[in-house]
Amino acid sequence: MRKGQLQAMEPIIVVIMIVLIAVVALTYFVRLSKSEATIMASTMDSKDALAILQRASTLPELSCALSETQGTACIDLYKAWFMEILMNDPTQDMLKIRYQPIFGNTNVSVEIIKIEDGSSPFNPIQIYNGLAPGVDYTVTRTYFTIHEATTDGRAFAIMHIARESR
Amino acid sequence: MRRGQTEMIGLVFIVVALLLGLLVYVKFSVIVKNPAGDLVDRARDVQQTSSFLVALKETTVPNCGGAPMERLARACIENDRSFCITGRPCDMLQELFENLVKVTLVKQGIKFNLSLEGTEVMVVSTDVNGDLDCVSADRSVDISSAPVGEVVLSGGSGKGYIRLSMCR
């Protein structure tokens, strides 16, 4: 190539280089922020699960008696049953609106595990159902204890939170 | 400025730009290995392991006058045969750990190692070949979370630890 041609091409090459660097840098940046968003979203999921557990276990509608609580998440078994009845009562539809800020658009159920043999003595108790029907969902699990007043015992329990998949 | 010098500056600029671009690209391609997924899973692990341990410690031991698991763990560490059951507390603890773990962590396909430090009580998940998943001696194992649940020992003489390690 002649020197003149090279010189003429110089600005074009510079432009191309700038564009290339910009493209690569932006792709990197977008990937990073997208993954940050996903991380944040999923960390939020986990944090959300814990937050939902904490809020649920401190609601007067679900909390264990204060003399029971040792500052850890504890839900009263009979109250959980009552909530399930209430949630399934079609005349109480307005209730969901009231508890929506606590639970969000999720289905929340609690399952007791008998530590003697690992069995579940009954089906999971659904304490809230606010998930839109037919959507894809992911389930987050978090662990806590349920207080049973007649035996004054605490049973190991799993809280299943079904949330719409992102 | 002389023409030659300008050209040189231009060339230098291009080379520097090329190098930078290459650097950025390389860094970018290394991260491609699903960084988001990794960190997401870790976040979930931390939350699950700590809530599992808290719940485990508080669960009432069956037929033991309402004593919590933490109390049984204490009896195991201190080798206190007078606590509640006939037989060794550590055996009882091992059995209860296994019962719990099989319907929670195992069912979720989590690789874990649950143990009461200083005792032989331990439950470890196994892979398809029956090999232990999450043994810390194995350096290729990546432990993503390992919080401990404290066990208060009698007379305030210190603490024992229930450790739940999750690995990937």
Next chain:
Amino acid sequence: MRRGQLGQSFQWIFVIVAGGAFLVFFAMLFRTCAQIGDEQIKGINIYSVSEKLQSGAWKGDTVEVVTIEESLASCPADSVTIIGGGQAAPMDRAPVFIPPALGGEMTIVTRRAEIARNTESPIIIGGVVYAFDQDTYYIVVQDIQQQEWRKLIDILPDGLNIKLISSGEVRDIENLQVPESAKTAVLVSTNPANLDLMTQGLKLPSKPDRYYGVMLNFKDTTSDGGGTARFYVREGDRFVPARKNNRLNYATYHLATGAMVAADYDNFRCANEAFTERLRIITTLHEFRARIISDTLLEDDQFRDPYCAANLRIAAEALYRMNTGDGDEVPDNEKYLELFATHSGKLSHVQRGLLDSGCPVIA
């Protein structure tokens, strides 16, 4: 400049402009993709105030200092909403906004509303959010018994400077030793007949610079059981109707469980109903639970405990009377609140008994 040099400068300018154009074009292209991720995490920011209030804050008092701009307790449908700074978020507990005014920096304290308060296991019936100005001294002029007032005082949060005087003592208001520099707000509750008497007795205008504002509350017999209040702020040496939030409503008994101060009577009534509805759910739940546990302790061989069963049955009966209007018919909210006031003493007594005997408690 020589011709060649000029040409070269133009070339570089062209390069920079063209490069910049490309850059912008690609940036816009990529921004569209990135935004999809953004939307999902926007949710974190919206519930700024509400989030703080809802963060499991039942353990004792939670104190926050939050700036609420132009806040109103607004009541759409049947949930109570706090609106501030252009954002709206629902709350699960009754708000109390004690004047002088909503707006500016306020201390927010969340408190449990409880029966059997002084036991190891109080019965939690809801929650209250108090928002007040720590630098204001609130003087309540009202004709309620001192012991009733003491009960209320016990419930109000620390940091709230509040004092009760009866209408008879109203002339002594200036001797209350409020610090000179402090703002003072006076809340007067009376019925319309006494209103003139009250304002005459207050003697506030004589030292107007000590008083930030006066709130007059009176029972409006024309409306259904509610109260109306007018808030006056000092302007020079006179008290004039406050420009903002001039009409405020509250009922005194709500100070115990949460006084709702709203911008107008409809909001007050709506917030009152939301709170009462929730209270009813909770006491119905308590009744259901007490009954089931009582039956189990009586009938199930495994858990037999006739003594505890009997005591829980008493609790269930008291709650039944509260929830059903003494068994006549389901009471309306107003009647229910009266029944609540009547029966809560009995419930405290029963709770203490259950605690002392090691029985399952009303929770």
